[in-house]
Amino acid sequence: MSSLVDALTALLGTDVQFDTRQYPHSVISCTVPRDKFGRAAKALKKAYALLAAEWATDETAFGGGLAVFACFRWGSEYLIVRSELPLDDPSFPSLTKKYLPAYRFERQIHSLMGAVPAGHPDLRPWIKFEDWPQNAFPLRKSFDARQSLPRMKGDYQWSKAEGEGVYEIPVGPVHAGIIEPGHFRFQAVGEMVLNLEERLGYVHKGIEKKFETFSFLDGVKLAGRVSGDTTVAHSIAYSIAVESMTGCLVPERAHWLRALFLERERIANHLGDIGAICNDAAFAFMLYQLSRLRELMLRTNYKLFGHRFIMDRVVPGGVTADLSGDGKKDIVEEMDMITREFERLIVIYDQNPSLEDRVRDTGLLSPEKARELCCVGIVARASGMNLDCRLQNPFPPYDRLGVNVPVLISGDVHARVWVRVEEIRESIRLIRAIVQGLPHGPINVDAVLPPSDTAGFAAVEGWRGEIIYWIQAGPGAEINRCMVRDPSSVNWIGLEQAIQGNIVPDFPLCNKSFNQSYSGHDL
């Protein structure tokens, strides 16, 4: 039995009601009384669980009130703890003091759903800006998403630092480069950063609310546009979540092709990232060389699958693009070329002392902090955490091919570069194995629509890290709630922590080494 379940039942006994009707086998879900929500989290923390996500739903369509959910992870086990909240008093015990990532999840729940995390130290709005009406809770069913909200007066209370020589640098939302918008406020003394406060939410497009207007099959298009650079991984996560609600059996070949798309997306993004990190350390050579390799991969994607980012090629029930015999040959040749060029370039990266001087010991995120913040993906693996859904929660062919997960403990910019380097090598190996072992057969089946009052869950390792989807079907078998947890939702706090004590000019370098998504976070 699951160790998390044991820890929970040992503490709460019969107060825990397990939900056997919903969810795929990989996730266990249970409901606890609202006043025990905090104690449940405490017990799970003692059992070494990490907090993966926290969200709220409006269950008035089922005749209920609101409900708050927390998803915990330990190794390959996921456990969802749920508590019901009455509409007239939607408060619940805050988890922030037990789990740091709950800090922003709960601010978001408070801002967008209007449920109150009791005992939360900082209830400033998050995503919702100060010029929104206070009582507008977009995720509630009673909220009409088509309305345009009036602008109100209001101020955002920034954290302050005072003292001799302390000054502030506000940056954004429109940044200097071609990147997404967000606001960073530094307090610095001389060149040293004392504190960084992020303010995100500029690209909030109402994605989670928008999902509720889509059918289960069309929703995958929206999932593919949550974060354009991670379109494949988001589409796969959404599709697996929907498939898990219906017991839809995806053909073997479709699974393998999904893995192929996912690994190609990983390599292309890592190539771009390594180049951009070097460019932020004024080593433009690497940027141009690696973006050349990246461009070649995107062109192959276009030639073989009809889209440079392989957008909209993964759907519930399978995939819509196949790989021909010629395509296999193209991919093998391309992998040979990339390996040859990439290894040459990595020698140059590794033997450049001025680059080394910038990337080593910069932007340190210690393993202790990374664990405390429940970081995921490349950020976590550069700080000593052995987390990878391809290993811990695999879909075929990962269970057969195996994945070597690089884990470094130094937690600096170099570690985050090197995790990417090792992952590119591993992805090339996986792509070769996939192309060689690709099973024959159909590439999709007709997706069955989920029945009413069910929920689906999926965790997929995108190139940034673990992506979680949780989808709930309402009483009329429509999407009642679709929760999206991009890795950025947890990793952004890691950047705030990593930058302290660094010099201001190293911020772009640190930021790029994290390279978190604004769109995936703001939704």
Add this chain to the structure above:
Amino acid sequence: MIRILCQIFRTGIITEPLSHTENEVIETGTKQEEAVGKYFSRSLTIRQVDSGSCNGCELEIHAVNNSFYNCEKYGIHFTASPRFADMLLVTGPVTRNMEIALKRTYNATPSPKLVVAVGDCGCNGGIFGESYASVGGVGKVIPVDVYIRGCPPTPADILNGILKAVSG
């Protein structure tokens, strides 16, 4: 250092003509250079503004800068400040939370200025449409000269769109 030089020489110049159909290529490429030369003293400066995109369009705008498309060859380069810009390249949909920032960026750009909306979302809000959080296409907030469609548009589409705007 020797490795860097070897790699540079091994790679050579990989910049391509703008489109793959021969005559159109030279035509568009030359036109672009001519237009930039004529109207912008051989230097067109662009400020890119993400007003709510999913980052897909940004990746392709990045690609316009890579060695294959090499937009600098036409005198086009991207600047960090709207104060230096001749053109705003705006991706969308414009979110409610970015609406004011976009207007301010537009006002900070000296006239005369061009605005190019990139991507289906920048054109009309795309899949996100209009809602409490999204105002819709870029044209709803600031005047737009040229629209580049696509989800996301390819780097060649983006270059062609820029050309269309400058040769107006």
